[in-house]
Amino acid sequence: MTFIAVGINYNTAPVAIRERLAFPTDILATALQQLSQVQNIQEAAILSTCNRTEFYCNASSADRNILIAWIASHKNLDPASLAPYLYSHTDRSVCRHMFRVASGLDSMILGEPQILGQMKTAYQAAYDAGTLGKQLGRLFQHTFTTAKKVRTDTAIGTSSVSVAFAAVQLAQQIFDKLSEQTALLIGAGETIELTARHLAQHGIKRIIIANRTYDKAHTLAAQFNGYAIELAELPAHLAEADIIISSTASQLPILGKGSVESALKKRKHKPMFMVDLAVPRDIESEVGTLDDVYLYTIDDLQHIIDQNKDSRRLAAEQAEDIIDTQVNDFLAWLNAQSAQATIQDYRFQAEQQRDDALQKALSLLKNGIPPEVVLNRLAHSLTNKLIHTPSTQIRQAAENERYDLVAAARDIFKLPPIQ
Structure with a gap:
């Protein structure tokens, strides 16, 4: 899956263009549901304010043209005439962009607080419309956490500007x-x-x-x-x-x-x-x-807005450092999700081996075999079952000169360096 964001804002488009792409509340739910039905798009949210309209999607393809075509069709615009005003992001860049927007770092008035509430409104609208899933929903939650941390840990919001x-x-x-x-x-x-x-x-x-x-x-x-x-x-x-x-x-x-x-x-x-x-x-x-x-x-x-930017520049620099860290944290969580199925399968396999060994041990006890003998056999049998497949795969990797897999195995099992 790939995160895609496409949008316009006060920097890329004049108000005459921005107002044509606005999504008022009364049509937002329908638009979200239609967008989520577009080919390759699995999750969707729309942020629409006076200064920006942005579309956040989780898709099976990084092709932004699918999203642009839908936007143009929905607003009866020519995609070619719309394209010069648009910007787009994918994956890491989407995360960073959303964090910056919610923190007020991409606002007309640097650090203005209203955008965080507008971002939360966009999240709630997508949630109510049923167009959020686990990954985009989690990205929004991490966005809110990051914006709060920026406001708490920097002076970005100390002046009353909006x-x-x-x-x-x-x-x-x-x-x-x-x-x-x-x-x-x-x-x-x-x-x-x-x-x-x-x-x-x-x-x-x-x-x-x-x-x-x-x-x-x-x-x-x-x-x-x-x-x-x-x-x-x-x-x-x-x-x-x-x-x-x-x-x-x-x-x-x-x-x-x-x-x-x-x-x-x-x-x-x-x-x-x-x-x-x-x-x-x-x-x-x-x-x-x-x-x-x-x-x-x-x-x-x-x-007027430009005058306020100078007083917040240092706080914005500190905020960028926080955002970099938070992007890495979110992507680490996202990467961990891709390993979840493997972890679950490995755990299921280990639990089956445990249950098989336990049943055999219980049978031995019923047949009168001394408990200490049964426990020794159980420990020996379970150890052999658990290490058999990994040992075989490591051996085959070495035979095939896949020393990277051997090194990865030592890292996964936390084995000490070879002396």
Whole structure:
């Protein structure tokens, strides 16, 4: 079996491409089950975030083109046009890549913690869909262990940085005082919660949270003395917002050029700062052409992210050492699995020989043979049975000049060096 990973991320593909390969929650289970039925693929998982979509598989072939063909077919894309944006890994490289991703070493913001939760969500989705087996499941578990060790043993997560934090940092550059601004947050997921938390810590005057499900918006808004609305109420409240940050799983834009134009008129063209953290995008790109609107996508946060990388470089170097060790540990476990059948067969053979020798010994005892005589015969007989086949094979190996097998036998049986 071979591990294969294929994916795109913020480094290899612009948001326009990434949003076409996104897998929202409502189609993920079906997609996983379809992927696991592709020829040669035995296990499958899909990680889909705003910054990356990655496919992890355990397959009987290392041919990545089978996986790429399925991705292109599922998303109605031409494989040739998709290929330039893709990267791929196999076996050891897959392990290392997953460990780095989960540890935040491959993130737009170095060391950001959200990706570990997203990786766990990908694992749970594959588990629920029945597309995980022993090997890929164990790889995910080792991935989580490695990420936790990186966070515990290095300073990679000491600074409060994330895409949400970068968005708030950018808002601080636009507005002198957040304490005089109203923020409208669209969505109620982890990214929006983190954004609200950072805004509150920086003294934002007022927070409005809009979500398709009002109860979720209300629960989140209550934590920050905010105000909750449904998405349908957005047009009525848009003009109140100085800062708009959106992160939903919607497949269609939520804010269009027309509604923003209307809001600007009500605001008498007072500037609006917008950050679209969603993939696919929540805010139509045409909104950015409007005067008095400062629209940023997730890709535009890169310059802020670059500033954070320097402070985490040393911790990242330490993390790479941890990951190297953990990759070796996982591959040692994986290699041991390939020997498991041999170990089981050898144990079964030895137990049969033991049972045969024991039955003969019990028969001798029933026939009145003294116990000490029976025990001596049992020990002698069992020893001969256990060493007969290995002794014969070692002798034949030497006769055939297979001295490597003779040396391996001495190593396996822990025999002292030949003097």
